[in-house]
Amino acid sequence: MxxxxxxxxxxxxxxxxxxxxxxxxxxxxxxxxxxxxxxxxxxxxxxxxxxxxxxxxxxxxxxxxxxxxxxxxxxxxxxxxxxxxxxxxxxxxxxxxxxxxxxxxxxxxxxxxxxxxxxxxxxxxxxxxxxxxxxxxxxxxxxxxxxxxxxxxxxxxNPLHPAYVAAPANFGGDSAQIAPPLDWFSFSPGYPVRPGVVEIGVTPDPTAIDSFAFDNETPRHPVYLAPFRLASRLTTCAEYLAFIDENGYSRPELWLSEGWDTMRAEGWQAPLYWQRDANTKSGWSVYTLHGFRPLDEISETPVCHLSFFEADAFARWAGHRLPSEFEWEFVAAQQPIEGNLLEQESLHPSSATTTAKPHAPQQLFGDVWEWTQSPYTGYPRYKPLPGALGEYNGKFMSSQIVLRGGSCVTPKAHIRATYRNFFSPGTRWQFSGLRLARDGAS
Missing domain, CATH: 1.20.120 (Four Helix Bundle (Hemerythrin (Met), subunit A))
Incomplete structure (x- = not known):
């Protein structure tokens, strides 16, 4: 044909x-x-x-x-x-x-x-x-x-820490704006038709040759989800700073065993690109693609460049957990693909706003890749592409964790609700952050 x-x-x-x-x-x-x-x-x-x-x-x-x-x-x-x-x-x-x-x-x-x-x-x-x-x-x-x-x-x-480009006028959003208070949205998937059962993933239409999904997004299949709640926005730098100030990096009860050992071996005390700076109110500066900025200037923007281990430890400290990739997809599939993506040219996460839609979580697409609690494995009946292209995704389905949603450097045409990114849990150089979740619908 x-x-x-x-x-x-x-x-x-x-x-x-x-x-x-x-x-x-x-x-x-x-x-x-x-x-x-x-x-x-x-x-x-x-x-x-x-x-x-x-x-x-x-x-x-x-x-x-x-x-x-x-x-x-x-x-x-x-x-x-x-x-x-x-x-x-x-x-x-x-x-x-x-x-x-x-x-x-x-x-x-x-x-x-x-x-x-x-x-x-x-x-x-x-x-x-x-x-x-x-x-x-x-x-x-x-x-x-x-x-x-x-x-x-x-x-x-580079010892000179040069900027990739100068910062735009609206870098990080309105610096005077405080991120809206963290709220929770309740979800009871499948009710009342098939309580708890939702469809996840995609089965590509073989006749729609100009549409696309990676093989690891297939096939579409049923998943059981108990009622859950999802945070209204991403976790901010200010909230993560509170975790640091309460000795989050010194409390082994918050960390997975491998995470604790990795954190200690690597000497982590804060997210990647954070450096101590006595000249700032917060005591920190953060390197961005626009050069170093005082943390005070971007404290209301989503925290990024976290490993899975750090995201998980923060969630435990906060008394919550990370969402599963299926919970995230169930919510994101109901929302338009819009947000702080590469085309916005901010090249850094932007703060949540008080003018967003009041009945849906903010920042589902763009800003930061959101760590989930889900291991990267194949869906039921998953089949990799034939030949050498089968090595594209399938052979990495071991010791990886799924991230969802794209980041501020993801092209808009490249992201979708079913997209599954994946990295090893110690990875920090990606624009990766977190959104909290918890059990129950109330």
């Missing part, structure tokens, strides 16, 4: 927009910035620019364009990330040593791939080629977000 011309045309526009968005985000960076790899989880921006092109070349052009000539034979293994069925690849920790190929060649590689994908879309490709391009665009948007998180860590580790 061949793709309808209108679908291919609209996809071409989206392809060019997504690829341009990546380059636009990189515009403020120097060639030297693009080479830095400052922590094991991160990659140099230059590598991201090459790898996203590698994905299109490997999984689209190499399989659906008979006469396609790869840009460089070494790029097939050099910019492979973790697809072991495709052969060997350099160790991730060595990516900062890729001074060659030079940046000019990486940019030429991107143009080479862009031209080839454009030609493919102009000639009504097969449906499977189209699906692969859509997957490649979702993959590129994931890496755009990773570029933001990786460059933040890279600039923070």
């Amino acid at each position: 061949l793709t309808e011309p209108s679908i291919a045309t609209s996809l071409l526009k989206r392809f060019l927009d997504v690829r341009q968005a990546t380059m636009q985000f990189c515009a403020p960076l120097t060639p030297e910035d693009l080479m830095v790899q400052s922590c094991p989880e991160a990659s140099p921006v230059k590598w991201h620019l090459a790898h996203t092109s590698w994905f299109f070349e490997t999984f689209v052009l190499g399989e659906f364009v008979a006469a396609y000539q790869p840009y460089h034979p070494d790029f097939r293994w050099l910019f492979n990330s973790y697809y072991k069925s495709l052969g060997e690849m350099p160790e991730k920790k060595l990516r900062a040593s890729f001074s060659r190929p030079p940046l000019d060649q990486i940019l030429a590689y991107r143009r080479h791939v862009d031209t080839a994908i454009t030609r493919l879309l102009e000639h009504a490709p097969q449906d499977e080629a189209l699906r692969r391009i859509v997957l490649g665009l979702e993959h590129e948007q994931q890496h755009l977000e990773l570029i933001a998180t990786d460059i933040k860590h890279a600039l923070f580790t």
Whole structure:
């Protein structure tokens, strides 16, 4: 079956927009910035620019364009990330040593791939080629977000602590505004038709080739949820500071065993990017993509760059818990996808407002990825994609925790209520925070 011309045309526009968005985000960076790899989880921006092109070349052009000539034979293994069925690849920790190929060649590689994908879309490709391009665009948007998180860590580790860009006028929201008091919304899923039973996930329509969900969001299936309550907004920096001031990092009864050991071994005393600062009222400053800011200035914004262990310890200290990913999805699926996402260009979480809808939780999308209490596993009857693409999500379903909702550096077109992000519980370099939950509907 061949793709309808209108679908291919609209996809071409989206392809060019997504690829341009990546380059636009990189515009403020120097060639030297693009080479830095400052922590094991991160990659140099230059590598991201090459790898996203590698994905299109490997999984689209190499399989659906008979006469396609790869840009460089070494790029097939050099910019492979973790697809072991495709052969060997350099160790991730060595990516900062890729001074060659030079940046000019990486940019030429991107143009080479862009031209080839454009030609493919102009000639009504097969449906499977189209699906692969859509997957490649979702993959590129994931890496755009990773570029933001990786460059933040890279600039923070620079002794000069340079800003990525200057702060916008409304950075963090109205600095004089106090976040609205924490309230609770009650949910009794499935009542009265099927008490406690809800449908979670998505079963893609095979005929809707321009729609998308990752394989780990499938299939749609029933889940039992007891009545629960969800906090009206995200936890703020001021609230987390209270946890610190009450010796939250010195109370083992609040921490999971692995979390306590990790926290002690790493010397955590506060979220990542918080530093002691005697010149501020709170005693802290926080590094952002706009440089260091006094915590007093952003204390009403959601706390971010927390590990799962820290989020869980805070919830215990507060007398509550983290929501399950299913509770979160049940609530978020009823709300529009709007919030502080990448397109708002704040590049930092914004404070909740008193003008939001009074009958639904705020900040479900954007601001920070919300840690849940749910382990990252496959849904019932989950099947990974065939071939090497099956390594995209499925092989990581071990020792990971699910996060939901996107962040201030997530593209709006990339997030949805069923989206499942996942990281190991000690991860802090992502824009990750928390929302509280508790049992019962009253």
